[in-house]
């Protein structure tokens with residue numbers, strides 16, 4: 001079965017991104033195998049390697065970095081869930097991308113952001129960064145602009161009113177996950 005990772009892009013105390021990730025994972029879980037990857041469980045050191053990971057066949061990553069890379073390599077597709085910090089994605093998520101070599105080559109990524117403009121600039125930032133490590137960002141993205149604290153419970157349940165809203169976040173998420181799975185199937189076939 002198709003394996004999708006949902007990556008929590010914030011490690012901050014009191015973060016909100018984890019709730020958004022849990023909500024997204026529920027939708028993915030109805031359609032594919034899903035695992036939430038929390039960057040708190042992968043304390044990757046800031047990249048300090050002498051050669052770009054993609055161009056270093058003799059690379060010897062730090063143990064925590066290797067654990068992350070080995071995990072990423074096991075998935076067929078991804079949902080990156082990002083906060084917006086200063087019109088950008090988080091440093092911790094950017095670093096988790098910068099350390100990648102070829103583990104995510106030709107694999108699809110769906111983007112889910114939040115912030116006052118739905119994390120639009122964080123998502124734009126990820127659209128620029130991810131092709132650098134060979135990933136393919138799918139055309140749609142989910143810009144969650146409702147206040148997360150009031151919209152999604154700690155368990156990842158979206159408020160009923162938003163769930164029922166025509167063209168609201170639930171419908172957008174469902175459409176986006178379907179698209180991610182379409183690209184996952186197509187790219188799995190093409191990569192063989």
Ligand SMILES: Cc1cc2nc3c(=O)[nH]c(=O)nc-3n(C[C@H](O)[C@H](O)[C@H](O)COP(=O)(O)O)c2cc1C
Nearest residue numbers: 010012014015016017083084085086087115116117
């Ligand atoms: C350092 C910092 C910078 C921020 N910059 C922005 C920003 O540029 N645009 C925005 O919409 N929200 C910004 N915010 C608000 C965050 O979107 C909000 O705190 C959100 O909950 C962050 O996700 P997190 O709680 O999972 O860390 C910023 C928050 C922090 C902590």
